[in-house]
Amino acid sequence: MKNLTKKEALLQAAKELFGEYGFAETTFKKISDRAGVALGLLTHHYGNKEKLFFAAGMDVLENFISVLQQATADAEDGRTGVLSFCRSYLAFSIDPDTHWLVLVRCSPYSDMKTSEDRDIMLRKFEEVHHLLEVQLQRGMDDGSIVPLCPASTAQVITGLMVGANRTRVLTPYTFGSSQDFYTETLAFVDRAISARN
Amino acid sequence: MKNLTKKEALLQAAKELFGEYGFAETTFKKISDRAGVALGLLTHHYGNKEKLFFAAGMDVLENFISVLQQATADAEDGRTGVLSFCRSYLAFSIDPDTHWLVLVRCSPYSDMKTSEDRDIMLRKFEEVHHLLEVQLQRGMDDGSIVPLCPASTAQVITGLMVGANRTRVLTPYTFGSSQDFYTETLAFVDRAISARN
Amino acid sequence: MKNLTKKEALLQAAKELFGEYGFAETTFKKISDRAGVALGLLTHHYGNKEKLFFAAGMDVLENFISVLQQATADAEDGRTGVLSFCRSYLAFSIDPDTHWLVLVRCSPYSDMKTSEDRDIMLRKFEEVHHLLEVQLQRGMDDGSIVPLCPASTAQVITGLMVGANRTRVLTPYTFGSSQDFYTETLAFVDRAISARN
Amino acid sequence: MKNLTKKEALLQAAKELFGEYGFAETTFKKISDRAGVALGLLTHHYGNKEKLFFAAGMDVLENFISVLQQATADAEDGRTGVLSFCRSYLAFSIDPDTHWLVLVRCSPYSDMKTSEDRDIMLRKFEEVHHLLEVQLQRGMDDGSIVPLCPASTAQVITGLMVGANRTRVLTPYTFGSSQDFYTETLAFVDRAISARN
C-alpha cells in the first residue's frame, strides 16, 4: 500500500477527501497532509484543484465503467443485462473501496459549474448510457423487454439509478436495510421493462 | 414587482443567485448588490449565509408542496394520483418562475454538509414522500396499482423524479424535447405500478 | 497628520512603499502594516494591488500637473515658459514630499505591462505634453524660440526630462551636485531652442 | 540557428522573455520551456534568476558598446562623432535582432533594486558615457562643438537618449514615423552643441 508515487498518493488522498467533504470543504492543505506530500506538488502534478477533482472522479468512473462492462457482457438476455447493469451500479456505489462519492460529486448529475474538465467527464459518462442502451435494444430484439425507445429509456433508468443512489448515500430516507431498498429498485425497473408471459 | 420589503428583496435575490451559481460561488456582496440593499442587512435579517440559503430553498419547497397537494387531491384514483404527482413534480421543475434550482442545490438529495438548517429541510421534504405514499396506498386499495410496499416504492419513485429532473436541468443528455423525456419518464412509472387488466 | 481616513492612510503608505521598493517588492502586508490598517481594506477600497499602484501614481501626477500649470502660466514668453516648465519638472522630482518615485515607476516611460489602469495614466500624461507644446508654440510666435515642430519637440524635451530625471534619481552617475546637473540640463535645452540675437 | 549549446539556448530564451515580459513576469519554467531545456539547467549554469537576467543584459550591452565604438571611431570630427553616437544608439534600439528591451529593463536607468550584478552593469555602462565624453572633448578641441563641460553634457545627452528611446519603445506617444521622431531628436542635440559659424 505504500508503493505509491507521490503523484498517486495525491490522487488517493483526493479521492478520500473530496468524497468525504466535497469540493469546497476540501483544501490543498488537507490533501497534501493526508498524502504526506508537499503542498506545491498538487499544482505541479495536476495544475489546479479542479483538475485534481476531476482526475479523481475520472479514475473512479473508469473503474465503474469496466465493472459495468463485465456485468453486461455476462448476461444471457437483454432483460437480465439491464438488471445486471442496475445491480452492479448499485453494488459499486456501496462498496467502500470504490470511492464512489467523489464521482457522485463531480458527475454530470451533480451541480458543478461547467468547465473543460467537466466536459471531458460528460463525454466519458456517455459510455455508461451506451452500455445500458445496448442491453435495452438487445432485450427488445430477444423479446425479453417490452417495446420502448432504447435511448430515452436508458436515460430514464440511469436517472433512476442516480436518484436511488443519492437517496441511499446522501439522505437518511432509506429505512430498512439498503439491501431492501435496492431490491425494491430493481423490482421496479423489472416491472417497467420486462415482457410478461 | 417593486413592492418588496428589503428583506423580501434579499430572499428573491438569494433564490436567483444560489440557483444559478450554487452556494459556494454566491457571495454576500453579489446578493446585496442584486437586491439593491445594504450588505449588513443580510446577517441582520437572516443570521448567516447558510440560513439564507435554506430559507430560499424552504420558500421554494413550500410552494412545491402545495402544488403537489393540489395535484394529488384532484386525482380520481391512486394510479392517477401517482402519475399526477409525477407530472406536477416535473412541470414545477421546468417552470422558470419557481426558482427550482435553489431547491435542487439544498435538497436532501444534494451534497450539502449536514447542519441544523438542513435537518429542517430534511423533515419538510418528508411531506413530499408522504403525499406520494398516500396515493400508492390508495391505488393498492382501489385496485389501480399492483401490490407493493408503499413506503419504499415512494422512495424509489421520488428517486426517479430526482434523477430524471437532474438529467433534465443539470446535464445535456436529454435529446429530443424535454417534454418527450418527461413523457417517457411518466410512462416508465406507469408500467412499473399500474395494475393491468 | 493623523486626520486621515483609513482609505487615505492606505494611499499614503502606498505612495511611500511603491516609491521606495517598486511594485513587485511591495506587498499587501507591508502596505497595511505601514498604514496601520487591516489587510483586507486594500482590496475593499482599491480593488487590487495594481489599482492602488496607479491610484498612488495618479495622485502624484495630479499634483505634478498643477505645479507645471502654475509654472508655465507665470512665464513672460515662450522660451521662459519652456525653461520654467523644465525647472519645475526637475524641482518637483527632487522634492522629498512629492513621492515622485511612485510616478517614475508607473508612468508611461516605465516598463509596466499595459493594463486598463495604465491607459488612464497614459492619457492623463498627455496633459503634460500639451502644457509644454503650448509654450513652444508661444515661443515661436513671440520670436523667443527658433522655428521647429512643437509636437515632436515637446516629446523630445519631455524625453530629456525623463532621462535626466532617471539619471538623477535612479543612477549614481550625477557627479557634482544634482543642482549642477540640472543646471546643465536646462542650459542644454536653452541652447537647443532659444532664438539668439 | 540550432547549433546552440543548451547554455546558449537558455541565454537566448532569457533575452527574448525578459525583454518581452520583464523580470517579475518571466519564470524559470517559461525560460526553460522556450529554450527546450531542463528546468534545473538554469541554476546549474547561471546560479540564479537575477544573474541570468544580468547576463542577458550584459550580452546586449557588450554588442551595444562595440557598435558605438565603431560609430564614433569612424567620425571625422567631434560633432559628427556625437551625432553618430546618437544615431547608432537609436538605430540599435529599434533593430529587432538586438534584444534591446532586456537592456532597457536592467540598465542603470531602470528601477531594479541594487545588487552585486547590477553594480557590474553600472560600471560597464560607464564605457558608454566615456565614448560620448571623448567625442565631446574632441569637438571642443577641434572647434566643432561649443564650450561646455564634457562630463556632465555626456550625462545630459545620454539622458536624452534614454528618454527618447523610452518614448519610442515603451509609450505610444511618437506620432509620425519613429524615424521622424529620432531625426528630431538628433536635430535637437545638434542645435544644443554645435558651434555655428
Add this chain to the structure above:
DNA sequence: TATGAATGAGATTTCATTCAT
C-alpha cells in the same frame, strides 16, 4: 431598520531553488 467600512483568517496558487537520479 439600514449602511458599508473594517477585520483577519484562510484559501489557492506561484515559483525560485534544491537535489536525487
Add this chain to the structure above:
DNA sequence: AATGAATGAAATCTCATTCAT
C-alpha cells in the same frame, strides 16, 4: 552536463461576519 520531481515560504485575494454610525 542534464533532468524534472519535490519543497514550502510567500503572495494575493476572498469573504463571512462584526460593528459604529
